[in-house]
Amino acid sequence: xxxxxxxxxxxxxxxxxxxxxxxxxxxxxxxxxxxxxxxxxxxxxxxxxxxxxxxxxxxxxxxxxxxxxxxxxxxxxxxxxxxxxxxxxxxxxxxxxxxxxxxxxxxxxxxxxxxxxxxxxxxxxxxxxxxxxxxxxxxxxxxxxxxxxxxxxxxxxxx
Numbered sequence: 001x002x003x004x005x006x007x008x009x010x011x012x013x014x015x016x017x018x019x020x021x022x023x024x025x026x027x028x029x030x031x032x033x034x035x036x037x038x039x040x041x042x043x044x045x046x047x048x049x050x051x052x053x054x055x056x057x058x059x060x061x062x063x064x065x066x067x068x069x070x071x072x073x074x075x076x077x078x079x080x081x082x083x084x085x086x087x088x089x090x091x092x093x094x095x096x097x098x099x100x101x102x103x104x105x106x107x108x109x110x111x112x113x114x115x116x117x118x119x120x121x122x123x124x125x126x127x128x129x130x131x132x133x134x135x136x137x138x139x140x141x142x143x144x145x146x147x148x149x150x151x152x153x154x155x156x157x158x159x
Contacts, residue, residue: 006069049108088110090154090158101143113135121155
């Protein structure tokens with residue numbers, strides 16, 4: 001089997017898997033990183049949302065062969081390491097607004113929210129309800145109202 005080398009949460013890793021193995025399975029089954037969740041496997045539910053080179057992506061839809069040595073994946077486990085502090089401001093907002101019920105979708109929700117806030121801030125503006133509508137992660141518990149509150153609070157703290 002071929003070796004694939006890339007960065008995950010700041011650490012260089014090499015895995016020996018077939019080229020067509022989806023990155024989600026490499027993260028979860030080979031590297032023991034369980035924050036990105038398996039929901040649908042077809043890039044719809046977004047429970048696995050992580051960051052690839054700072055942008056949101058869904059590892060369930062990406063074969064490991066698509067990664068280059070310089071590519072860096074950040075999962076929910078590594079998000080706090082991208083800022084000074086014990087937690088990322090978005091994670092703190094999630095706790096403040098008591099967002100999670102079952103918690104299954106929350107890592108993907110947080111990772112998608114951080115990416116959206118970064119995009120909006122790079123454009124020099126504040127997050128709007130229209131921006132929040134673009135975050136398409138599915139929450140079976142229906143905590144969308146609290147998710148939206150937390151994203152706005154997290155965005156203010158990130159600004």
